[in-house]
Every structure is written in C-alpha cells, then in structure tokens.
Amino acid sequence: MELSLNSDEAIVKLMLILAHADENYHENEEKVIKDIVKKNNIKISSYQKILEEVKSLKGSYKEECLKALQLIKDENLRQKTLKSLTNLAAADFILHEDEMLLLQLISDEWGMYQHKLIN
C-alpha cells in the first residue's frame, strides 16, 4: 500500500514496525495501535493492509524504521508521532532495545532527542 507523505497512516506503520520487531504482535500493543487508528479516523481496511505489509517486510528493523521515518516530514506530525511513541513506551509494551534504536533514529533524522519524549 502506497502511503502518502505526512499521513496518519505513516505513524501507524511506524508503530506497527516497532510492535513487530520481535516478530510477535502483543495484544496490548494491538490495543494501543488500534486506539491510534480510531482517534485518527483511519479506515480499518487501511490498518489491515498496513499490518499485512509490515508482517511481510523483508528488510532489517532499522532499514524499515528509516524508510517509515522518511514519510513523516511535517513538524506537527512528528510531534504527534513522538506522543504516540510515548504511549507505547510508557505502557512498556515494547522491547527496550527496539525502542532505543527508534528514538536514536528519530534524533538523527528529525533532530528530536529522547528528553522531548520523556518530558
């Protein structure tokens, strides 16, 4: 599925990549991501398409995160992405090292550092 630049679907894709890093989509992760889908009025069919795509990704976690980050250029949407990440991180639903790498990629690519996420 071709995702457009600066779309809410791009955030969902990033979250799904993070959730699938350990090749196991935990029900709590699913709940948090579905909440994001609902809040942003994303069609369930779109979510399912992105989910299928993420499940069949061939690249490494880092490569796929980097590709997904390129889809989010808008400053407001980047802030929104960080907020969504906070929700996942605060609930501790994800593996620490995957989360750490994603935060570092965001720092490198967007110039946003971890403290922005925590504070």
Add this chain to the structure above:
Amino acid sequence: MGDVSAQTDKLMSSESFHAITLTHGLKNFGYTTAEAIADLIDNSIEANAKNIEIIFWEGSANPYVAIIDDGDGMLKDELENAIKIKKTISTSSNNIKLSKFGFGLKTASFSQCSDLTIITKKKNQTNFKKINSNLQTTETNLLSLLKKFPFVEKKFNQRCSDSGTVVIWDGLHDNLTGKNSGIKRSHAIFYEKGKIFSEHASTHFHNFLDKVKIYFNEMPIKNWDPFNESLENLKTFEEKKIKLGDFYITIKGYVYPKEEDFKNIEIYEKVSGPYGWFDSQGIYLYREKRLLSHGGWFGLRTGGQNHWQKETKYERCRITLNYDSQLDAYFKPNVQKTRAEIPPIIRGEVASYCEMVRKSSLEKRVRENKIIELTDSTEDLLVKNQDGKIEINLNHPNIETLLNKNLSATNKEFILSQLSKEIKKKL
C-alpha cells in the same frame, strides 16, 4: 599469566619495542566491552569527574560508543601524552591510582573499535585527536568531527561547558555491534552489551556512585552494594588489618541472614545482586575502593583442606578485602583490572579470617535448621468450636508461630505433620 606489570616493563624497555605491535597485542588480552568501558571510567574518576555518560548510539549511521565526562579535561600536551605508548612507565608514582598502567585509553578502546576520537576541554582550550588502531592520526577539524556525532556534540556542550573529555569509539568490532550476525534485530546485541556494562558498573563502582553519577544512555546507573551494613539481621565481623610491606590491607566479613529472616522477598532479591547468592559468596577484592573481582575463594584453604570452592552452604558469606594501589606489586592486578591474586605472604592470615566467617555461617545454619521456634505443647491443635465443629486451635503456640513468622520449609512441614497426626487421632 604472571606479573603483567613486569612483563610490560620488560617489553617496553627492550630494543624491539614497537608501539603498534604492543597495541595489537594488548587488545587481544580479552577485554569484554564492560571491562573496557570501566577502564575509561577509572580515568574519568581520576580526573575528578562528577558525571560520566556512556552512550551506545546506533541511529542512522554506523553505531558508536561515547564516554563523556565533566572532569578536569586535558591540555594539548596532556592529550598527546595520553595517546602515546611510552617506552617506560612509572609503577610507583603516587599519582597512579585507579588507572594503574596508563594503557587503558588505547588498549581498552582498540579492543572494541578501530577508530578512537578524543575531544577534551581545559582552561577554555578545546583539543581533539582522532587515531586508528595503528596509532596513525587522522587529520580532521573539530567542526566536522562533531557534525559526524550530533548527539555527542549536544552532550559535549552540556557536560563539558567548563572542562571535560569525550572519548568516541568508532568503527566498532562486529562482536560488539552484532553486525554480520545474520539476525534482523542485530541492534539488540549492541544494546545488550550496554546493559551488561550497566550491571558491571553498578557493582564495580558502587563505592563511587554516591559521589559520581554514571549514566547509560541518559539513565542513571543505580549502585549495587554487596555489603549493605544497614540490613537487618546481618552479622558483621570486626575489621582486621594485615600488614603488607609498608601498608595495611583491611579485611571484613559478613554473614547474611537466611531467606526467611529478610523483611521481604524484594530486599532478599536485591541483596542477592546481579550474580545471585551462589556466585556472590566469597572475597570481594577492592583496589582503592574500586571492585576488581567479586566473589570466589581465591583458592584459599586452611591446614590440610582442599582449596575452597563455591558451595551452597557458604553462599551467605561475603568478605571485603581492600588494598592500596601501592601494593599492586603484591596483588598483581591484570591489565583489565578484573583479576588479582592474594599475595602468598598473607594468604594464611586471610584464610584464617575467612575460615572464622565461614564457620560462623555454618553454625548459624545448623541452629536455624533445628525446629527451635516450635514447642511440644500438650495443648490440642484441633478444638471444638461453639457449634461443636472441629477447627484449628488458633491459640496454639505452634499455630501462632506458623501464622506470624516466616518459617523455613522444615518448620512448616513439622507443624503440618503434627496437625495431620491429630486429625487422624480425632477422626
């Protein structure tokens, strides 16, 4: 392995001395990542740092490790000196405390990476140097260096506004990064090494962590003190001083309470530490308060016994042994500062002290295993209530003990067997 200090002295003073060969040789001494970083932390503490940040950064480009401190920093000639492999080293200098050989920056670094960058600030001068494992300097400028590591630049500005030093390991070896491991989540291997370092630092620098803050990826490392003197029911022994050369070593024993005598399971698990009770027994060897090795019995024994091994029955015994760095010639710490030996001249005295602690822990254990809290009261364990139904007598001293005390499994079994006998009798 013998006396490393003597070996290196000999090597360096020989005509065939070649710094590059030495660097390549020493890097294969078997530093783990945690030990290599610990070696640099020694330098930072010695440079009076109050904050030391360890960054494991993967991000978009190649992964790197950075060690950033707010210590004294270095002037240009000090920096040149720090990266040189000298032909002679002073093993008797009063200034050499934690750092010991003065190799750490080079050998520890090149055991983990192929490119070493140092940026340091002192007296408003910022100096930098980038060298590779062949000790060749790479020409560069500060701006392009910092541009390559934007997160480090941020940290450098934050931590080293007055003075401080940044060490960056670039071109990390594959076993640290997980590169070429063939797994999609190779970054997990990299960060796992960072977590292992955190555990190592929490133990080996526990005596410093109240004055110096060490962070791993911006999270403060909490100290794990194997000797928590404020712990309830901890048995402590009088400290003994043993003369060695012109100095004294100090030795002190502790016997920890049994599991049931801890206030709660959380404290019990915390005191067991990152290595668990069994592996935490034995002698903790400190050099200038910095832990070199934790646990084990150093092959000690007393008259006619076999060399002591770790045993479950002694898992609650811990003993500190602290020595001054001036006594290195006796203790012979290795380059990685993870191992030393107890000098033959004091082994007998140390073993006698340890034997006293070990025996005491056994005595306590024998007493604990007896069912001393329980009575052979003739009072009935089962009584009839007002409705004429049989129920457990909650006023029976043994039942009270069962309900109110953390009993060992043996004690619980004893009371239950008493109950079961009485049930059979009454029915």
